[in-house]
Amino acid sequence: xxxxxxxxxxxxxxxxxxxxxxSRLGQALMGQPLLAALISFSVGTIALFILxxxxxDFNNLGSTLLQQPLWKLTGxxxxxxxxxxxxxxxxxxxLGNFLFMVVxxxxxxxxxxxxxxxxxxxxxxxxxxRLLGALVMMGGLFIFFFGGKLAxxxxx
Numbered sequence: 001x002x003x004x005x006x007x008x009x010x011x012x013x014x015x016x017x018x019x020x021x022x023s024r025l026g027q028a029l030m031g032q033p034l035l036a037a038l039i040s041f042s043v044g045t046i047a048l049f050i051l052x053x054x055x056x057d058f059n060n061l062g063s064t065l066l067q068q069p070l071w072k073l074t075g076x077x078x079x080x081x082x083x084x085x086x087x088x089x090x091x092x093x094x095l096g097n098f099l100f101m102v103v104x105x106x107x108x109x110x111x112x113x114x115x116x117x118x119x120x121x122x123x124x125x126x127x128x129x130r131l132l133g134a135l136v137m138m139g140g141l142f143i144f145f146f147g148g149k150l151a152x153x154x155x156x
Contacts, residue, residue: 020095022087033088040083104141107134
């Protein structure tokens with residue numbers, strides 16, 4: 001079980017590092033974050049393909065894939081959108097602001113998905129502690145974005 005939490009931590013770390021790398025690649029490509037996202041996604045696709053050569057079972061892949069509802073194939077579109085945003089937004093709003101919005105948004109959406117058991121996830125109703133935690137994070141978001149301005153206003 002500890003391994004799974006370590007992997008989650010590593011994945012979150014990868015997102016934090018991926019965003020500035022993609023932003024810098026977009027800058028190096030004459031300010032083209034869309035092209036940077038395509039290159040980043042392509043490199044990731046090649047890496048996954050190589051891993052699949054050693055670990056995946058391709059038997060009946062075609063027929064099984066064709067039986068899936070289209071919504072199950074949208075993960076790639078959502079991933080491409082995220083990679084594009086990670087190449088574009090950190091240079092516009094700052095890396096800390098971008099990643100903070102990502103984390104808070106993920107927690108809010110995860111609470112909703114868990115509460116209603118959406119997308120086939122196990123139902124885990126929102127209790128007072130989970131709600132309180134989300135509210136604390138939203139308060140943190142407010143302080144993160146406006147704390148400096150608020151402090152200057154209050155102290156002047």
